[in-house]
Amino acid sequence: MNSPIAQVRAQAAADLAAVREQWGDLLAAIGEPPRREGWMPYERRGFLDQLAAGDVDQDVEPTLGRVPLILREHPAPADLRALDAALSVEADVFEMCDAVAERVQLPTCDPRGTWSIGAPDDPRLWRLPTHRDAGPGALASTGSRMYGLHWACVWLEGRALDDDPDDRALFARTPVPLVDQLADVARTARRRVEAALGRESRTIVLDEPCPFCKAGRITVHNGGGDPRQAVATCSTGPTCTAPVDTEQGRRAWRGPALVGLLAALEEGRTAPAA
Numbered sequence: 303m304n305s306p307i308a309q310v311r312a313q314a315a316a317d318l319a320a321v322r323e324q325w326g327d328l329l330a331a332i333g334e335p336p337r338r339e340g341w342m343p344y345e346r347r348g349f350l351d352q353l354a355a356g357d358v359d360q361d362v363e364p365t366l367g368r369v370p371l372i373l374r375e376h377p378a379p380a381d382l383r384a385l386d387a388a389l390s391v392e393a394d395v396f397e398m399c400d401a402v403a404e405r406v407q408l409p410t411c412d413p414r415g416t417w418s419i420g421a422p423d424d425p426r427l428w429r430l431p432t433h434r435d436a437g438p439g440a441l442a443s444t445g446s447r448m449y450g451l452h453w454a455c456v457w458l459e460g461r462a463l464d465d466d467p468d469d470r471a472l473f474a475r476t477p478v479p480l481v482d483q484l485a486d487v488a489r490t491a492r493r494r495v496e497a498a499l500g501r502e503s504r505t506i507v508l509d510e511p512c513p514f515c516k517a518g519r520i521t522v523h524n525g526g527g528d529p530r531q532a533v534a535t536c537s538t539g540p541t542c543t544a545p546v547d548t549e550q551g552r553r554a555w556r557g558p559a560l561v562g563l564l565a566a567l568e569e570g571r572t573a574p575a576a
């Protein structure tokens with residue numbers, strides 16, 4: 303079960319899951335100016351929403367991800383890097399779905415005896431876009447693309463893992479070279495989404511001293527996209543007066559405490575200069 307191809311399949315599914323889980327954040331980022339604050343583990347509003355639910359406005363809804371970008375207007379993209387990443391990820395994932403569907407979806411026969419690729423109404427199948435006779439520019443239907451990137455990722459995860467016995471009625475096994483190709487697309491898509499959101503894993507030392515002991519340096523590890531792993535520590539040690547526990551001899555902020563640290567830092571920044 304631990305053959306290299308099984309690992310490739312599992313990694314591809316994990317990358318696709320990471321893409322769809324962060325998709326709403328990426329779409330929200332398109333409408334906001336790029337953040338300047340490089341150290342917060344997440345795009346700031348999303349981060350605060352997550353950690354201090356209830357304390358801040360919650361107008362970033364995951365339903366934003368529903369309508370595909372290709373079908374949506376962007377009246378005022380504020381973050382062109384996010385828009386660029388979203389458009390290219392969407393195009394790559396949709397094209398991969400088309401390519402996989404063409405290879406593995408089995409033909410079925412409807413009650414009138416007409417053979418087609420997949421039962422027309424089966425929601426588990428990926429529908430390819432169709433074109434009018436006028437040429438490739440004239441899109442007659444967007445097929446499954448109209449359900450957006452989230453659904454596309456879910457569908458592709460299923461074809462990457464290819465481990466549900468019920469699928470055998472609908473899909474041929476995904477051939478190994480296609481799994482490799484799919485894994486490439488998934489890895490690249492995840493990297494692009496996380497780079498556009500500033501979620502690459504990194505550790506930095508803040509310019510400002512610790513707002514509690516006024517002496518220590520604050521080191522932040524952003525958690526690499528997982529807010530539960532984000533942690534900030536003060537170099538002073540246990541004598542630092544910050545109201546948080548110590549880890550390995552240093553005051554450490556995690557989870558909601560990070561919001562407290564942010565507030566204390568902002569307070570220090572906006573205090574009138576002496």
Ligand SMILES: [Zn+2]
Nearest residue numbers: 512515536542
């Ligand atoms: Zn301190």
